[in-house]
Amino acid sequence: MNDTVVTGSTDRVLGLFEGVRLTPTQRRIAHCLVQHGSAVGYLSAAEVAELAGVSQPSVTRFATALGHDGYPALRRRLRELTAGTTGPADAGNELQQAVRTEIGNLDRLAGQLADRDRIAGAGRLLAASRPLPVLGLRAAAPLATYFAYFAAKVHPDVRVLDDGGSLLADRLDQAAAAGATVLLAFVLPRYPRETLDALREARAAGLTVVAITDSPVSPASEHADLVLPAGVGTDLVFDLHTAPMTLAMVLLQALCDAAPADTQRRLEAFEVSAARRQVFVS
Structure with a gap:
């Protein structure tokens, strides 16, 4: 997996929540979106609810709290933000990919320390x-x-x-x-x-x-x-x-x-x- 692309997409998803006061339940949903990366853009509201351990209406209210008309609109936005997160074919084996992901985590941390x-x-x-x-x-x-x-x-x-x-x-x-x-x-x-x-x-x-x-x-x-x-x-x-x-x-x-x-x-x-x-x- 391309660590630079993954780092950028994670930051973009996190950007959805900036300036929004989230409830504890909404933080769980937000965390779920970040953890599951590009896959979450193709999940239904019920599937996100199950992954986050919340109710389906909570997912809908969460999407509204972020300024979207409903969960389908949020899902479309997530697809846009995580587009292109699949790495190139020559990204290496799974061990190399794990190390490159860590490089991405360190790169994100370096940005925060600005x-x-x-x-x-x-x-x-x-x-x-x-x-x-x-x-x-x-x-x-x-x-x-x-x-x-x-x-x-x-x-x-x-x-x-x-x-x-x-x-x-x-x-x-x-x-x-x-x-x-x-x-x-x-x-x-x-x-x-x-x-x-x-x-x-x-x-x-x-x-x-x-x-x-x-x-x-x-x-x-x-x-x-x-x-x-x-x-x-x-x-x-x-x-x-x-x-x-x-x-x-x-x-x-x-x-x-x-x-x-x-x-x-x-x-x-x-x-x-x-x-x-x-x-x-x-």
Whole structure:
């Protein structure tokens, strides 16, 4: 599949929702349209409803909310927006196509980062939160751990929340009581229910929720104050998280840039400690 074409068509579909205040049900429909790409332009309203897990009238109301006379008009528009998404015959085998899709996800992320103020603002929020809880359950747990490993070198109190259950709510409450103002959450498909419940709990506790997720219309968008999207590859048996991992490191850079003096001091102290303990061989 041609990653440049796919990236462009995805952006065009996302453009349908810009400036439109969507209900939670409508976000589910929007997410379905983005996830199923060019195929959705040939599905009936009933089929879209089934894929999104909503009622058929909800799909019709969604089309009207976007300014169309009904779902048939929206479907025609989707066909126009996704036309030409089939890649050339020499695009390579399925493994190459999966990698090229990831290149497209990274290219889309690079375009989003043209707005440096948004990512810089997120970095300032994270830097100011003491402690800084970082949430990631199931497939998102490794990303939360990876981010937290490096963030702990420049932030005095990073707390990884990678286990669900009743203790998760306790740990959120404890972080808020200790002075946390922000929760950084990694929310990736298939969107664990516990993760979305935790976002609600965090906001109820007064925390600002910053979510790294796969789409601006993912289920996390309903519960987050700031959504930072990065596409997830779905061409292999298990998802590829190249773009979310990259965005995590970009966000960490923004955290460092928000407090450069503290960052430098902490990194220098770590290097002195690591050398004394001979942590690394080179």
